[in-house]
Amino acid sequence: MAVIGAAVDSETKQVFDAIARSRTLTASRLAATLITDFIQAEQSGTVYTSASTQLPAVKSQQVNAGAKTEQVFVRLEPYYYDELGRLAAGRRWHRSSYLANLLYVHVDNRPVLCHDEINAVRQVARQLADIGRNVNQIAKQLNTSLENAHIAMAYDFELLKMLLDVETVAIKELILANLRGWGVTDVH
Known part of the structure; x- marks a missing residue:
């Protein structure tokens, strides 16, 4: 399996870890499920509505300037790794940027523009x-x-x-x- 790392701020990582624990999953497994469901929805042309991984909206927190971000490593099957690369290339981003922005959009419920x-x-x-x-x-x-x-x-x-x-x-x-x-x- 391929691994994707995404840099996020420590508050986002804490929220993500807490959500994963509440679903009795590891953060890596939850992120992999989120990516997999999103890619499947993207390919089928349907609106993304996976109830098992849909993250609740939380208020966007002020991030201190220069605050160190945390890394999350996600294992993906080769097919999904390639699809993530295709989606990231469509926005002219790296895979990790796409994955981090996907999480930001779902956690903060605000747009991230390419x-x-x-x-x-x-x-x-x-x-x-x-x-x-x-x-x-x-x-x-x-x-x-x-x-x-x-x-x-x-x-x-x-x-x-x-x-x-x-x-x-x-x-x-x-x-x-x-x-x-x-x-x-x-x-x-």
Whole structure:
């Protein structure tokens, strides 16, 4: 069997160990089951709902800057090790990064974005900044003189509102898709 190690902070390891003990499993066996169930769900295209390994949400704790993380070693059959590699490569991560982020998403119930998703958020942020600059220019023209009020009437504010709504929905959908992609099904 292949072994996967994932670096997590000590609080996450303690929570994970406690959950494993409550299920009379080792941390390694619980992590292997989590990975196996997730990969099977990913391949079948179904939403991840394994009741035996679904971790309860806990509040995200503040991590001290520079705090040492702990390692967890997980044994996987060669097939699942290869599948973990394939899933990690899809996000341009190492296997251990993928595994750690999978655990973070399930424990904290918050998204972990890959490089492509971060770029998508940056693109939307740029578009929103462009819209903000346009609104500032309109406001500046109106503040300089009411003679320029006719310029503001030339802008379609309904279109502007629609563009802002579209960008807001795009961000929300990206975050929800990210969480669903990790197998988190109880998202709001």
